[in-house]
Amino acid sequence: MEIGNLKSLVDLSLSTNQLSGSIPPALGDLTNLTSLYLYSNYLSSTIPMEIGNLKSxxxxxxxxxxxxxxxxxxxxxxxxxxxxxxxxxxxxxxxPMEIGNLKSLVDLDLSFNQLSGSILLTLGNLTNLTDLYLNSNNLSGTIPTTLSDLHNLKFLYLRDNQLSGSIPPTLGNIQKLIELELDTNQFSGYLPHNICRAGSLRKFTADTNHLIGPIPKSLKTCTSLFRVRLDKNQLTGNISEDFGVYPSLNFIDLSNNQLYGEISPNWGLCPKLTSLRIAGNKLTGSIPAEISTATQIQELDLSSNHLVGMIPKEFGSLTSLVKLMMDGNQLSGGVPSEFKSLADLEYLDLSANKFNDSIPSFVGDFLKLSYLNLSNNKFSQAIPFQLGKLIHLSKLDLSFNTLEGQIPLDISNMQSLEILNISHNNLSGFIPTSFEDMRWLSYVDISYNDLEGPLPNNKAFQFAPREALLGNKGLCGNARFLQACNISNDHILGFLITFPLLRALALALALVFLFAFLAKRKKKDQHMNQKNMHKEILFSVINFDGKSMYEEIVRATKDFDSMYCIGNGGHGSVYIASLSSNNIVAVKKLHPLCNDENNIQNEFLNEIRALTEIRHRNIVKLYGFCSHKRHSLLVYEYLERGRLATMLSKDDEVKEFGWRKRVNIVKGVAHALCYMHHDCLPLIVHRDISSKNILLDSKYEASVSDFGTAKFLNPDSANWTAHAGTYGYVAPGNLVVFCSFSFRPFYGLSY
Structure with a gap:
């Protein structure tokens, strides 16, 4: 029976099924309908005009x-x-303007679409509205002041658009407003001074804009607040005076503004607070011990300020802490012994301070740690062997301290470790051979210590850049830049272990060998540096001579002139280069920043490791890489249509971007992910799948790119990973739909 024959039907609910295809225009014949629910299906068509016939x-x-x-x-x-x-x-x-005629409308949700243009002035006529969701579209222009006439409004979501101009001060007149989300737009000017005049506001987000000026006075007494995000603006004011006590506050982020003053002890009077972020401001003074009374805090970020003094020992009572960041301050003293109670810590960053004394051994009891950074301090004595218990650690940075003694054998127990930096210390002795078993180690920096002997037979060591090995007194091995180890050295080491009485003789022979080697090496390095400074090129290209290929890329791009630039990212720019072999390649040139150079180097090495070990038609091909004194380059196949994100941002290209092409792209990405998750050894998790990292060729075939943050999983042990790279809002419902669509249909396919 045709659905249009059901003339008496009043309520039609077909939601949460697997309906596909188009919506039949015959639905317009069901003129007695009062409710029509088609949500959570796979319907793909336009909305028929006949829907307008359903007057009831x-x-x-x-x-x-x-x-x-x-x-x-x-x-x-x-x-x-x-x-x-x-x-x-x-x-x-x-x-459409006609939406403004719906005077009975209470709940309007048009979010997560691709709507453009401005917000209708006529929406101010919908005086019965309580819920207005326009977020996650491409809307532009300003917020019309007519929205202030919506006196019944409780929820106003405008985030993730292209809105600009100032935020109307009259929004503060909406006294029933409970949630207001304005973040991730282009707003400028000031925040409305009376934004919480009625005292009912629970959620307020205006982060990632260009806002200036003071924190609204009304927020200080807005005790109803539950969640606040004002980060990534240029807001000013004295933080100790602009905020009060909030009994219900759960999350607040004031990071990356121009706030000054001292941290108020009042934050300790917010009993439900789980996240306190005030990094990247101009805060001074010491950290108040009173914060420790907010015992529910899970994330505390005080980094990149001008804080001084010691960490309050009372912080040992913050047993719910998962992430603690105090890096980039002027904190001193030692790590309080009371910290041993913080057993749930997963992320600890105390770098770039003035901490001294030794690294406390109880850090090894933080068994959930995945990230530990104590670099750029004054920690001394030995590296505690107890750190070897941190089996979930993926990054360990102890660089730029005054640590001494040998590298503990127990460090090799960190089977999840990917990045190890112990450079610029006073470490001595041999590198434990057990490091060869650390299969997930992708980057090491052991430079500027007093280490000696052979490098472990591990990729991270064998392919380490020269800078990561410099400044030691006698390293040898198969790695580039190092002299091969003499076989007789192995015999000496064997005697040293087996016959204690010969230790003195063995040590003397070893010292003679090392001094002779170092003198010869120093003289050779000085000569080579003077003669060949401009030739310090490392290049690996399939079927090409590295040096000539580097020079040809420089010529083809006219020394990386902007006219050849086809894309820019946070860590580099991409250029198109036409080679003499009639090949066209894409060249990513990294541009390291002083404060992010290590991350860029890590991602550079990770990209090389990933793309030289995998092959798939939906994964971009890496032709070569270059590490040069001037440039670090990655050379890829050139895909004509570029990034998916760029295409989706252009109206004229989107019009030609039909559903068949879109589904084909999703399939391509799913094939690539299925290959990485199931067919690679080790398995690979990309961790930054977004439209910015999906490239298209002339036939709209998709290739996954940018493996800088990828993680290689150990199939024989537990693995933990976190989101990396491009952050954004992910709706739980959408995530479930995407995952089920992306993977299950493609199991068993081979490529």
């Missing part, structure tokens, strides 16, 4: 589908409509 309709929900095209203007004829949900589709064009 009160509730209409078509969310969580794949609908595209414009919102039909005939929806403006549904004068009885109280609920209109079209979120999480692919609807485009502007919001």
């Amino acid at each position: 309709l009160v509730n209409l929900d078509m969310s969580l589908n794949q609908l595209y095209g414009s919102i039909p203007t005939t929806l403006g004829d549904l004068m009885n409509l109280t609920t209109l949900h079209l979120y999480s589709n692919n609807l485009s064009s502007t919001i």
